Amino acid sequence: MYNVILNENQKKIFEEASEFVKSVDKQLLIDMDADLIEYPRQTIKKLGDLNLLGIRFEKEFGGRNLSWQEEVVLIEEIGILGAALSCASVMPSIVGEAISKFGNNYLKEKYLKPTLKGDLICAEGLTEPRGGSDFFGATTIAKKDGNKWILNGQKRFIVGAKGADYFLIYAKTNFSNDYKQNMSAFLVDKNQVSVENLYELMGARGAGTGRIVLKNAIVGEENLIGKENEGSKIFYQMMIPERLTTAAGALGIAKASLEIALSYSKNRKAFGQPIKNFEAVSFKIAQSSALLDAARSLVHTAAKAVDELQDSSVQRRLVSEAKRFSTQAAWEIVNNAMQIMGGIGYTNVYPIERYLRDTRLMMIWTGTNEIMDLIVQHELYKELDKMRIKRDIENDAKSSDKIEEKVFE
Secondary structure (H helix, E strand, O other), X not given: OHHHHOOHHHHHHHHHHXXXXXXXXXXXXXXXXXXXXXXXXXXXXXXXXXOOOOOOOOHHXXXXXXXXXXXXXXXXXXXXXXXXXXXXXXXXXXHHHHHHHHOOHHHHHHHHHHHHOOOOXXXXXXXXXXXXOOHHHOOOEEEEEOOEEEEEEXXXXXXXXXXXXXXXXXXXXXXXXXXXXXXXXXXXXXXXXXXXXXXXXXXXXXXXXXXXXXXXXXXXXXXXXXXXXOHHHHHXXXXXXXXXXXXXXHHXXXXXXXXXXXXXXXXXXXXXXXHHHOHHHHHHHHHHHHHHHHHHHHHHHHHHHHHOOOOHHHHHXXXXXXXXHHHHHHHHHHHHHHHHHHHHHHOOOOOHHHHHHHHHHHOOOOOXXXXXXXXXXXXXXXXXXXXXXXXXXXXXXXXXXXXXHOOOO
């Protein structure tokens, strides 16, 4: 199915990504998972050298002028290497979105261009110790002082906290009661940030995830992204790359897990025959295949909707559906693989147990899957009047004319 939905540009990106994935030393993945590496900087630099970072962005700043439909192909393939490396590889796409769409040429030259070369490492500061989903309740503040801003606050669960050269930070700049017009976005250099803690994570290790503190951090006014107090506008746009990259990365883990389970069930024998001959096994394979194909189709549909600039409500819904469905599907596929493989799947003889630990986080970060459900239903109700079937389908019932039975209050 995969080749059916890919055009020639996407097939080319797939081949490039596959060659990169093939070249990655397994020791890097082992060392990252053991937290022996704080950040895979050289690997990100290699992606930059291959022109595989931020491929959607303008060529003049190091991108390829490609689309989301190419980028999700790239991210899925890199996702095979696990959540940490996949997340590190998409940070230029995530932070780059804010710079590309809302930054001026100065910021693009100073930050975006070297980021896409892999010369600068970026990270994003969203979550605070007080909580993650309530973004607009953030307590990090920024106050204007002449031609600079002074930032104070904390951010946590920052992928790349240890390795980043600069951070995209959201801070409160309007202290009125206007809840959703109170934030601004800044690019903050690492010399203004202290890393207070590196987390020992269950999975997705080796990407320097930590808590950072901004204590009287000085940021030049030229490092304000967009306009003052318009951080919400940037935030809503940023949720597209945040969630679409997660959805695509989950596909890679799912694909790898299914392939391992297929090979194992074909070769492993019990009761005198390959275990693939038992329905308890082969049905899990079939279910996993359907889940992967469905998730991939949804991710590509969401990418197409964003590329074609569909109604913003439709984009938000599809991207949220893709993130939720893809990560949940990956979780089920990894669990199916582990069940098929039995005890050996629970060991580090195979990477399935690492995929399991990685996938669990993907259902939490960039907005929990419960938040995705909240967004989906909210946007769907808004779309109701636009999506109505032209035929009066409610009338296609024998007693539809009994109006007195249609009671709503």
